[in-house]
Amino acid sequence: MTTIHLRTEISAPITLVFDLARSIDTHKESTASSNETAIDGVTSGLINKGETVTWRGKHFGVYLTHTSIIPEMMSPNYFVDEMIRGRFKSFKHTHTFHSQDGKTIMEDKIEYQTPFGLFGEIFDKLILRNHLTTFITERNEFIKSKAENQ
Numbered sequence: 001m002t003t004i005h006l007r008t009e010i011s012a013p014i015t016l017v018f019d020l021a022r023s024i025d026t027h028k029e030s031t032a033s034s035n036e037t038a039i040d041g042v043t044s045g046l047i048n049k050g051e052t053v054t055w056r057g058k059h060f061g062v063y064l065t066h067t068s069i070i071p072e073m074m075s076p077n078y079f080v081d082e083m084i085r086g087r088f089k090s091f092k093h094t095h096t097f098h099s100q101d102g103k104t105i106m107e108d109k110i111e112y113q114t115p116f117g118l119f120g121e122i123f124d125k126l127i128l129r130n131h132l133t134t135f136i137t138e139r140n141e142f143i144k145s146k147a148e149n150q
Contacts, residue, residue, distance in 0.1 A: 001090075002124055004133055006108040008140040012147035017104040018076035018097050020143045022047050027055075030142035034058050034135070041067070049073035052084065059131070066091075089113035089120075106143070108136055 010017050020026045023046055024038050036057035038044070047053055047070055054067040066086035073079040076097055083091035094109040110132060114120030 001111060001113050002129055004108070004110040004129065004136070006110075006133070006136055006140060008106045008108075008144055010104045010106060010144045010147050011102070012104055012150070014097050014099050014104045015076045016150065017106055017143065017147050018079075019046060020147055021095050021097070021106065022070075022073075022079055024053060026143065026146065027139070030139040031057060031135075033138075039065070047081075049079070054085075060127075068093075087115070089115045104147075106140065108140070110136065 024042055024044050028037060034057040036055050038053050039056045040054035041052035042048075043053070049070050049072065052067060052069045054065055056063060056065050058064075064087055066088075067084050068081040068091075069084050071080055071082055078094065078096040080095070081093045089112075091112040092110070094111075096107045096109075098105050112132075114124045114128065116123075
């Protein structure tokens, strides 16, 4: 199992940051480089507990789909999205938010397992972990910019 931890400081109210992080529309805007689009489930607006979304995007030169459910949510402090269909053996992304010194601290914990045994582990170490870290970091920077400029 691979775990990635990210922390982003944002000069904006926690409720705004929370909503931007769970916004399907903001996700589409922030992932334009991979041409991600929501094709099933919640396809626009804010996703809530118990709802699903299926994403289609281009990664590593191939279009992939990934379906997630939001099994846990407590506004505006955290939500979890967990893969129910996709290329990973397992994938869980915990988003937490708290206020500190007038700012919102957004933290991401991404836990996943790759398929294909040793080949998957090597692919993860050489390529995937860095790709996911960059992907989520760029998305977080987009959220930060959007929140701080509203």
